Amino acid sequence: MGHFFCKFYNFTDEFSLTVSVLLLVLIATERYVAILHPLKARRLFTRRRMYAALTLIWLSASVYNIPLLIIYVTVVTNTNTTYCYRAWYIIDLPLYTVMNSVLTFVFPLICMTGMYIRICLTLWRSSGDGGGQPNVQQRDTTTGSLTSSAGTKCSPDGDDVANNADSRDGTTSPTSVTGSGDGVNSTAGSAQLRVSSHRVLMTRRKVVRMLVVVLAAFAVTVFPHHMRAVCRYYKVPGRSFWVSGFGKYMMQILQFLNSALNPLLYSLLSDSFRRGVREVFCATERSADGS
16 A cells, blocks of 8 residues: 555645646636626636636646656665655656746746736726726626625625625725715715725725735745755755755645635635625525525
């Protein structure tokens, strides 16, 4: 079993990291299109296509990491101890390691940074007009196309639904700018418009803050893993820290933390994500009660 688990452990280790990176790129792409090209997003990101994209990500990550099933081998010593290691004679490991770091860290980081910069600039510029007439008409800039605009309770009343609709990122309620023509209704409409504009502005700033935090978390948790892999074959400053000792265990913890950190960040920074989670549990509760 040692030979099997040697290959299986290292394959699943890199496979999970590859899937996580590809999912982050997919989420960034969906947000980018939804905010900058909202009409195209409704047509492109259907539920069926999202499921197809997730399946393609898992298949692509599996195929990409197949070489790990080949290069990892076991050797049994005279003391009947089995060691698992990378075989130098099968593949050019230094070149493979560098290419893997570029394809699964550097290139995705550059792509996500570029898209998030465009998103942040678009949201920030659109808030410069006071939020009354936003430049973009996005569906949901915090959690993507899979979240909806339902209320925050299992059985929301009409006011909850209206408030949630008004608080959507980059949108304002059309009733906030209507008036009957007399002074009282015009003043009330202006006050409501200012409140709605302020809410939109605050929501956009929350989105910008969340995008920056998510991107920074990805860079901080994944970079040490790739740095350690490169340091195995190249002499760089602080090589001993990256390869062995405390640094080795710290990098492994950060790598695993990357897979669980995003839901935590979304739940802390995104009202839409929390609302969507409640909707899922409420739907499950209603289904259980109905059965």
